[in-house]
Amino acid sequence: MLYAVLCYHNEAVTEAWTQAEDDTVIGRLTAVLEPVAKQGKVGPVARLMPTTAATIVRQSGGEPLVLDGPFAETKEQLLGFYTFECESLEEVLDIVRDLSKANPGATYEVRPIRRFKPGTAGQ
């Protein structure tokens, strides 16, 4: 089963990190991923720009509206995602527990993927 693991965090907090703190967190997350990647279980990974760079498109009768994001005033924002190929939810949760320990304050959402297309970008 292919899982998407979505990482949410309060952007105001992650933006208050110094570069050194950011590097530390990323370093710890990378350390969690490395052994999993060696087993061939890590798919595409993305870290998103802040929601201030986001744009919203919504259709509400007539032409779709293009608006400046983020979509809603929520406390936590989607910061990025991982994809993992795992045998079971338990297996993916083991990885996500480690990610969580490496990134205190973040919330991870595990979502099984219904359809996956690797795409053609960057080929």
Add this chain to the structure above:
Amino acid sequence: MTDIAWIDTAFASARPQALGALLRYFRDLDTAEEAFQEACLRALKTWPQKGPPRDPAAWLIFVGRNAALDGVRRGRKQEPLPPDEMLSDLEDAEADMAERLDGAEYRDDILRLLFICCHPDLPATQQIALALRIVSGLSVRQIARAFLVGESAMEQRITRAKAKVANAGVPFEAPGAPERAQRLSIVAAMIYLVFNEGYSAANSEEAPLRAPLCDEAIRLARLLLRLFPAEPEIMGLTALMLLQHSRTAARFDARGSIVLLEDQDRSRWNQGMIAEGLALIDKAIRHRSPGPYQVQAAIAALHARAAEAKDTDWAQIDLLYATLERLQPSPVVTLNRAVAVAKLLGPQAALELIEPLAPRLSGYFYFFGVRGALLQQLGRSAEAREAFNQAIALANTAAEAAHIRMHLDRLQQDGAASA
């Protein structure tokens, strides 16, 4: 990150919202700051045991408000205080606070907090220091370090600025749309001042001391942009600072001297900042409402997009400077435009563009630097030397003077070679 580091970050990120709300309750900056301070002290005791709250800002506002009200009661009636444990079960109160904080009110709270730092009677340096102290919560020591002054001098500067703000009275009424727009543009200018204070490092030794000001300015701009997500000028300001800051690592050479944009090692530019800056400009342009920050950001973007200096789109830069001259007429803008004109049409055309500026820029280092460089390109060595000497006399820093001296040396060598 340790618990304490995590809590510190939570304080820093919650501070503008929490302090802004406390200022609205108490209508007095000192009381609001003391209340926030007290809430932070209680958080340091409570959070490590009970774990961080779901919404640190709401927690700090709630506890800070109660603590300050307790203080008022204590002062008035000497009533016994409820024990601290009574305060610690905040689940319901927190949820309630969080609901209310989702409203638009805190947007004006934060804007107000930034706005009071921009009091027109305060000189720019005091506005910056005050904003860093009040809004960002940097310590006096950190601010003094970034300004390259002593701690006690900075303490005095901040105290004086605070007194002035307190006497002036704080505008507490919720602003109407025109006032809000005006406040936003004043606050944007102040944030750019914070950035420039950090960016104006004279050499590679000062740069790391001052860099936190650039980071802080970008953080404040992003904060403002989250509050006002559809303001193209705030997008432009954020983009401008990201694009300028992206060059930080390439701005000085190993000996600490200034490296001009065209000579910089572009592989040392921060690609993440550039990408975010470009994304923000793309968003801003869709509004078709150009402003000075957007145009300056667009100019910075053209430099960022050029893989090498020779790939720079000078024609487009010239057009953008012409737009900027219309939006924000200033001899300094024209002087900057002359650099693009020199690349496009040659030094003679650029010199003709800047000659009329002489009376207004006679005390401006860059004017003589540019003039000297143009004369040098035209082979008018004696006049170039004179302009460079004037530039050195007006240089603000040793690094600026050293940079011009390098041009003079080159003139000398050229002279010797052709003799």
